[in-house]
Amino acid sequence: MYAFWKKGFIQSTMEREPVIQFRNCTKLFDSKTILRNISLEVNEENSFTSILGKSGSGKTTLLRLIAGLEKLNEGSIHIKGKIVSEGSKIIVPPHERNVGFIFQDLALWPHFTVYQNIEFGLKQKKIAGYKSIIMQTMNEFGITDLKDNFTHQLSGGQQQLVALARSMVLQPEILLMDEPLANLDVKLKTQMRKLIKQLVKEKKVSIFYVTHDHKEAMEMSDKMIVVNEGAITYYGTPEQSIYFDSTFLKEFIEV
Numbered sequence: 001m002y003a004f005w006k007k008g009f010i011q012s013t014m015e016r017e018p019v020i021q022f023r024n025c026t027k028l029f030d031s032k033t034i035l036r037n038i039s040l041e042v043n044e045e046n047s048f049t050s051i052l053g054k055s056g057s058g059k060t061t062l063l064r065l066i067a068g069l070e071k072l073n074e075g076s077i078h079i080k081g082k083i084v085s086e087g088s089k090i091i092v093p094p095h096e097r098n099v100g101f102i103f104q105d106l107a108l109w110p111h112f113t114v115y116q117n118i119e120f121g122l123k124q125k126k127i128a129g130y131k132s133i134i135m136q137t138m139n140e141f142g143i144t145d146l147k148d149n150f151t152h153q154l155s156g157g158q159q160q161l162v163a164l165a166r167s168m169v170l171q172p173e174i175l176l177m178d179e180p181l182a183n184l185d186v187k188l189k190t191q192m193r194k195l196i197k198q199l200v201k202e203k204k205v206s207i208f209y210v211t212h213d214h215k216e217a218m219e220m221s222d223k224m225i226v227v228n229e230g231a232i233t234y235y236g237t238p239e240q241s242i243y244f245d246s247t248f249l250k251e252f253i254e255v
Contacts, residue, residue: 017081018043019174019206020066025075027061034061036230038075042223046204048197050217053227059210062227063176066208067101068094079174095124100167100175100205104182106159108151108166114138115147118166125170137169157188164195168203175199177209181216193220 018041027035035058042049051059064070065077068090077085079099084092108117118137122130138144141161151159160180167175177196181189197220199205211217217224218238226234226241234241 016043016045018078019045019047019080020208021078022065023076023078025065025077026073027058027065027070028073033230034058035065038062038232040225040232040235042206042208042225042235044222045206046200047222048200048207048209048220049223049225050221051208051210051225051227052212052214052217054212057227058230059212059227060178062225063101063178063208063210066174067099067176068092068097069101098171098173100170100172102163102167102175102177102180104179106163106180108159108162110151113148113150114143114154114162117151117162118169121166121170133169137165141165156184157192160184160188160192161195164199168199168205171203172205175205175207177207179210179212189216196220 020040020042022038022040025035025038026033051062053059061070065072065085066079068084071088071090072085074087076083076087079092079097082092084090084097109120112120115134115138118134119130122133127133135144138147141164143158143161143165146154146158146162151162154162163180181192184192193216196207196209200207209217209220218241221238223236224234224238224241225232
């Protein structure tokens with residue numbers, strides 16, 4: 001009766017691999033345990049997942065492990081069903097993971113113009129016709145007029161747009177963001193939140209967004225990961241978190 005119940009559709013849905021999968025992952029720095037036996041599956045593609053927790057809880061380490069910028073001590077990480085890290089081995093290097101990363105300090109190159117910052121990754125990958133791709137991307141983000149400016153000549157909001165454009169021009173499947181709006185004023189934060197949510201819909205990218213701001217996480221997220229002292233204490237929708245039986249979570253979201 002309903003076309004979407006065809007056998008082929010059911011099989012393709014069931015066979016879809018998780019976007020990110022952590023299997024019994026532990027990460028130490030020196031002798032200190034940063035993440036402890038983490039296991040988690042994030043199945044929803046093209047979604048916005050916040051990683052929420054206090055300073056030092058292990059949020060940023062989770063992102064760096066997904067990106068391949070840190071090695072595990074134990075366990076394995078899978079992206080779209082492909083194993084990318086196992087134990088202390090990096091199976092798939094960062095530049096082959098199709099994962100973008102926007103750091104808290106944005107990490108824009110100060111000696112490059114806006115155009116050169118956005119151009120860099122495309123040149124490294126030797127992508128044909130990259131100049132037209134850059135111009136189209138700058139137009140989408142409304143920064144074409146800034147292409148010859150150096151980053152120190154830009155406002156905080158403009159720098160955010162350049163960082164987003166530099167990541168999105170490479171068409172990542174996954175975009176990792178480490179408290180990218182922490183240094184913006186309230187008005188700019190509101191504008192950037194809307195833009196980031198649009199990216200999920202229009203560019204079909206899965207975003208993992210680290211924040212210590214529970215209100216930001218509750219407002220923006222499809223799903224929320226809460227990290228406390230190296231362990232995942234909650235994974236689910238923001239709405240469900242209100243009813244979750246966790247003293248830490250309840251205290252945290254009520255702060």
